[in-house]
Amino acid sequence: MLVKGKVFVVTGGASGLGAETATHLVGLGGKVIMVDMNHELGTEMQHRLGEHSEFVKLDVTDESAVEQFYKNVAEKYGQLNGLINCAGIGPSAKVLGKNGIHDLAAFQKVLNINVTGTFNMLRFAADLISKYELKSGEEERGVIVNTASVAAYDGQIGQTAYSASKGAVVAMTLPLARELAQHAIRVMTIAPGIMETPMLKGLPEKVQEALGAMVPFPPRLAKPEEFAHLVGHIMENAYLNGEVIRLDGAIRMQPK
Ligand SMILES: NC(=O)c1ccc[n+]([C@@H]2O[C@H](COP(=O)([O-])OP(=O)(O)OC[C@H]3O[C@@H](n4cnc5c(N)ncnc54)[C@H](O)[C@@H]3O)[C@@H](O)[C@H]2O)c1
Incomplete structure (x- = not known):
């Protein structure tokens, strides 16, 4: 799919991977x-991206607000062609930590934003995208x-909730691709x-350096642009479907 002239929603678009993805897609x-x-x-x-962008404050887990958001998108743009879900949180806590047993509400919060939020955004997006009339x-x-x-x-110690949430995102990929x-x-x-x-x-700079050095090649942290470019490629390569791509410099995380 050519990005030019198409309409995309990017969640978590204010920061990090989402912001870089939004920048790249506008550039295309x-x-x-x-x-x-x-x-x-x-x-x-x-302000930075200009007239081909818009920002909407939205909680991706809010059922009615998300439904209304897509109604507004349909009215304003008349079409949708892509959703890139980057909104997420990544706290860590041990099941048996220094301050006691893992809080259940904290576990549910991670699942709610990372899984339910992703699903909530994509179900309405799929509906709107399915209405796009293919051009010749x-x-x-x-x-x-x-x-x-x-x-x-390869979740690390303290990542039980986060790993569970991301495992769910991985697992929903194939059934979604098959259905849609x-x-x-x-x-x-x-x-x-x-x-x-x-x-x-x-994180402290020393920790960042140590993390970067753990990557086989290139031995550094990944740049958000590398994520954004992969999104751009996925958009343009019609044969990529129902798959999970690790973008990780061959790292396999150690227990801690
Ligand atoms: N940074 C990493 O090393 C890394 C590694 C693997 C996966 N990820 C994943 O990539 C995604 C983006 O991470 P990032 O590093 O850009 O983080 P980030 O914190 O820079 O950006 C995440 C954005 O999501 C937004 N957000 C959080 N909850 C939200 C909600 N309920 N509704 C709407 N927006 C919400 C935040 O406000 C923030 O702007 C996340 O899903 C994260 O788990 C990040």
Whole structure:
């Protein structure tokens, strides 16, 4: 699918991987609606990207707000061709930690944002994308890209909730791709390794360096642009479907 002239929703678009993806898709000629809870950063992004972008403050887990959001997208843009789900949180806590047993509400919060939020956004997106009228020469209506993590496969100590959430995102990829095939919609998931985003930049520099050195090649953190370029490629390569791509420099995370 050519990005130029197409309409995309990017969740978590105010920061990190989502912000870089929005920037890349606008650069390729797409129209991008960024959604995020962070109003300040989101508005900044909209100013930076200009007229082919829009920022909407939205909680991806809010059922009625998300439904209304897509009604507005349909009215304003008349079409949707892609959703890139980057909104997510990555806290860590041990099941048997220093301060006691893992809080159940904390576990549920991670699942709610990372899994339910992803699903809530994609179900309405699939509906709107399925209504896109194919033009002559076009073979696909749109593409949904979800963001998992290598923690879905090699989660570290303290990542039980996060790994469970990302494992769910990985697992939904194939059934979604199979079901949405009849609507000419593809579904892909990217499982990033250690990315240089605000989520990671909050860590002390020494820890960041040590994390980078653990990567076989290249021995550094991944750049958000590398994620954004992969999203761009997925959009353009119609044969990528129902698969999870690790974007991780061959890292396999150790227990801690
Ligand atoms: N940074 C990494 O190393 C890394 C590695 C693997 C996977 N990931 C995943 O990539 C995705 C993006 O991470 P990032 O590093 O860009 O993080 P980030 O913190 O820079 O961006 C995440 C964004 O999601 C938004 N968000 C959180 N909850 C939301 C909600 N309920 N509704 C709407 N927006 C919400 C936040 O406001 C934030 O702007 C996440 O799903 C994360 O789990 C990141």
